[in-house]
Amino acid sequence: MQKGTFSVTTTKYMELIDITGMVEDELHLAGVDEGVLVLFNPHTTAGITINEGADPTVRTDVIMALREIIPFELPFRHMEGNSPSHVLASLFGASETIFLENGRLQLGTWQKIYFCEFDGGRSRKVHWRCI
């Protein structure tokens, strides 16, 4: 089972960063071209998701909607003050699973893989394994 880790630098409080190219580079360097790829985010105020990549406004619209959905004004007790970010981490989930076929990610026509920053900017990591 091949595996690896790569880094993602985020600059905004909340943003979706297209990491599809980074994932493809990792797989290419490791010589993996067939299997089931799992990406894992080891952070508690971040996530990984798959969504549209053609129009960059989709990712900013998604962040705009999330900031409307998540309550920021509740009497949260966690002293770091980032409870809304923790809620988003659980709603998005820590991992994504994608099929790999003939050296290419079997993503849909419009799909890209995004690292989800919910409490940035920070230096983040993504672990992966290919089964």
Add this chain to the structure above:
Amino acid sequence: MQKGTFSVTTTKYMELIDITGMVEDELHLAGVDEGVLVLFNPHTTAGITINEGADPTVRTDVIMALREIIPFELPFRHMEGNSPSHVLASLFGASETIFLENGRLQLGTWQKIYFCEFDGGRSRKVHWRCI
């Protein structure tokens, strides 16, 4: 590793469609009876989920709640006008993982697998692999 793809036709704007039987048919035809099954949705305004199948009102109640949770009136910039559908795609996730034992899906008593349409009706696909 066995794999396949099947089609799902949706007819409503937003709906949950029970695909448990389709998944079982695929596995039966492929002769797979043991392993870890991954279902992957290649669309950016759809998802896959597992929820109650006994009472059909659960799936309509879930859609009713989602339409209340997701904001539709924000100043979204994505010109296709379906940003709320993209948000739901990320909240539900593109894949589901289910165990397969002695030729049967190891689902709980009340669990069924649903294809989640968030911007239909459309012709959709589901990819699967069994590890």
Add this chain to the structure above:
Amino acid sequence: MQKGTFSVTTTKYMELIDITGMVEDELHLAGVDEGVLVLFNPHTTAGITINEGADPTVRTDVIMALREIIPFELPFRHMEGNSPSHVLASLFGASETIFLENGRLQLGTWQKIYFCEFDGGRSRKVHWRCI
């Protein structure tokens, strides 16, 4: 492929219970120390998530936020009256995937695994398999 099932007893209507130690005990007893671990929740009003474990207020803050996000007063038709719990089950997802390396779960510094009870207290089960 090694596998198992363990029980979780919940006592509150909605709560996150740290099951990291239970998962580690299961893997230790089964002698599994390398691979990709999948945890599966077979219930339709519960889930599994990964989030911060250092400060116990994070898990109560997450529950507080979810109860604010999910509508409870819609004209739901499901007669059991627990439609909000079913919505949360789908938003959190039925499974989590975690890497296992040298006998240790490859979780981030602050990450713990939580069983999510959304309609308790109940007696619940978690299935696992390690690939």
